[in-house]
Amino acid sequence: MIIYNGKGVYGAVAIGRISVYKRQAAAVTRIEITDKGSELKRVEDAKAKAIEQLQAIYDKALKDVGEDNAAIFEVHIMMLDDEDYNDSIRNIIETESVNAEYAVSVTAGNFAEMFAAMDDSYFQARAADIKDISNRLIACLSDGGAGQDTSDEKAIICADDLAPSETVSLDKEKVLAFVTAFGSSNSHTAILARNMNIPAIIGVGEEFLKNINDGDLAIVDGFTGEVFVDPDPETLAKLTAKQEEDIAKKKLLQELKGKENVTVDGKKIKIYANIGSVDNIGSVIANDAGGVGLFRSEFLYLENDDYPTEEQQFEAYKKVLESLPGKQVIIRTLDIGADKQVGYFNLDKEENPAMGIRAIRICLTRQDIFKTQLRALYRASVYGNLGIMFPMITSVSEVKKIMEICDSVRADLKVSDIPFSENVEHGIMIETPAAAVISDLLAPMVDFFSVGTNDLTQYTLACDRQNPKIEPFVDIRHEAILRLIKMSADNAHAHGAWIGICGELAADTSLTETFLRMGIDELSVSPSFVLKVRDQVRKTDLSK
Numbered sequence: 001m002i003i004y005n006g007k008g009v010y011g012a013v014a015i016g017r018i019s020v021y022k023r024q025a026a027a028v029t030r031i032e033i034t035d036k037g038s039e040l041k042r043v044e045d046a047k048a049k050a051i052e053q054l055q056a057i058y059d060k061a062l063k064d065v066g067e068d069n070a071a072i073f074e075v076h077i078m079m080l081d082d083e084d085y086n087d088s089i090r091n092i093i094e095t096e097s098v099n100a101e102y103a104v105s106v107t108a109g110n111f112a113e114m115f116a117a118m119d120d121s122y123f124q125a126r127a128a129d130i131k132d133i134s135n136r137l138i139a140c141l142s143d144g145g146a147g148q149d150t151s152d153e154k155a156i157i158c159a160d161d162l163a164p165s166e167t168v169s170l171d172k173e174k175v176l177a178f179v180t181a182f183g184s185s186n187s188h189t190a191i192l193a194r195n196m197n198i199p200a201i202i203g204v205g206e207e208f209l210k211n212i213n214d215g216d217l218a219i220v221d222g223f224t225g226e227v228f229v230d231p232d233p234e235t236l237a238k239l240t241a242k243q244e245e246d247i248a249k250k251k252l253l254q255e256l257k258g259k260e261n262v263t264v265d266g267k268k269i270k271i272y273a274n275i276g277s278v279d280n281i282g283s284v285i286a287n288d289a290g291g292v293g294l295f296r297s298e299f300l301y302l303e304n305d306d307y308p309t310e311e312q313q314f315e316a317y318k319k320v321l322e323s324l325p326g327k328q329v330i331i332r333t334l335d336i337g338a339d340k341q342v343g344y345f346n347l348d349k350e351e352n353p354a355m356g357i358r359a360i361r362i363c364l365t366r367q368d369i370f371k372t373q374l375r376a377l378y379r380a381s382v383y384g385n386l387g388i389m390f391p392m393i394t395s396v397s398e399v400k401k402i403m404e405i406c407d408s409v410r411a412d413l414k415v416s417d418i419p420f421s422e423n424v425e426h427g428i429m430i431e432t433p434a435a436a437v438i439s440d441l442l443a444p445m446v447d448f449f450s451v452g453t454n455d456l457t458q459y460t461l462a463c464d465r466q467n468p469k470i471e472p473f474v475d476i477r478h479e480a481i482l483r484l485i486k487m488s489a490d491n492a493h494a495h496g497a498w499i500g501i502c503g504e505l506a507a508d509t510s511l512t513e514t515f516l517r518m519g520i521d522e523l524s525v526s527p528s529f530v531l532k533v534r535d536q537v538r539k540t541d542l543s544k
């Protein structure tokens with residue numbers, strides 16, 4: 001047995017086999033072949049395998065997320081069976097005497113281009129699906145190939161580090177836990193792991209990857225940050241007991257479903273959930289969150305190979321709103337840049353990307369992107385109770401400009417007779433020290449504040465949230481942070497705005513009482529923490 005130590009980012013225990021994450025193969029190479037018959041047979045076998053995989057995913061999705069959401073996998077199966085698509089692959093192999101992977105890759109490129117050029121937004125969106133099914137087919141041709149292991153067994157995914165876009169594209173149904181050699185606990189990958197309710201350990205060091213192999217048995221203890229590779233029977237027994245105890249504890253919390261978020265002495269608070277994708281709605285409902293306090297809309301951009309269209313965004317926002325009737329859903333406009341890089345944005349390489357062109361700064365310099373998102377948001381607003389929130393605010397002039405753009409987008413919709421709700425709340429994130437310090441000036445301009453403690457901490461303490469080496473210097477409960485939150489809360493209330501916290505600190509139950517005493521109106525946490533925070537609120541007595 002070898003024990004590795006890192007930092008646990010979600011408390012749970014996982015026991016299973018290791019799967020070493022394989023990066024997507026850089027490019028498919030063109031290889032001349034002589035035996036066309038066997039190449040055609042490889043395509044047929046890979047296709048059968050891909051359809052089998054998709055059928056299994058469809059069946060599971062049908063059970064978990066319902067027919068509407070599962071339908072896309074049925075479409076994928078139909079696409080794989082499409083005559084023109086298959087003819088094209090066959091023709092390329094036969095006429096050019098090339099390998100199957102190359103033929104699939106060229107076909108994918110041609111079809112994706114053809115779809116992207118169509119006028120109808122439905123067909124435009126199919127370009128991404130063609131690429132998706134073709135990648136699956138290529139993966140099946142190379143026996144599992146790139147990315148995640150395609151076997152059915154759930155596994156502990158081990159990698160050097162995972163970019164947010166890689167994490168979102170993992171098949172979550174097959175992930176038991178994450179272990180990364182590098183990475184920091186406040187990174188978006190860590191946040192995603194928390195959202196997915198799976199144990200994750202980051203920063204176990206470089207040696208780890210050199211010493212593990214696919215299929216090794218391992219235990220991940222997300223509470224202590226330990227990874228036991230090839231555990232001895234004693235450790236296995238001890239950690240199995242710990243896992244069972246944890247599951248029992250989490251089950252107990254389920255009894256709090258349907259109960260109010262109210263302190264012993266009667267003070268109420270809203271507890272909402274943070275989500276990063278439409279797929280997380282199930283866990284918002286399962287954990288009885290009062291609403292969504294932060295929908296990180298940038299994941300729509302990270303999942304795509306090109307700018308998501310107004311129509312694609314509208315459908316996603318509409319779906320979230322319709323799935324949570326009567327509940328407030330706060331969607332944050334895109335927060336790209338810094339660690340969330342998206343190739344097609346073609347952002348310049350910066351020395352200090354966290355302090356560079358990110359989030360609202362991109363939106364204000366590339367207003368076409370911003371307006372497309374706002375149009376989609378306002379159009380969706382008639383399907384529920386929408387709040388729109390803007391990230392990385394530092395000044396009054398930014399908020400003024402944002403509100404002018406919002407006004408102009410609504411005016412355009414009005415002229416075109418496109419309906420939108422008049423009750424959309426507008427808020428800003430307080431995640432820079434500047435915003436907290438001038439919160440008295442910002443509060444009259446908005447309906448609400450939401451404190452982003454992840455960035456507020458990095459900018460206040462001058463500690464890069466991506467740099468694991470700096471963690472010993474990060475005091476997440478630093479008095480400076482707490483004072484900035486208190487100052488923002490007082491200023492919000494003095495001007496009739498409400499204030500929430502949506503950074504990871506909102507789930508820190510050692511601070512729940514502090515936040516309640518500050519008068520924080522809402523805490524927005526990963527869905528799996530909603531009941532834990534409710535439990536803490538219900539145990540708190542502010543009269544003492």
Ligand code: PEP
Nearest residue numbers: 431452453454455502503
């Ligand atoms: C934050 O900074 O606290 C926050 C909620 O935003 P993100 O983590 O997406 O940067």
Ligand code: MG
Nearest residue numbers: 431452454455
């Ligand atoms: Mg932030």
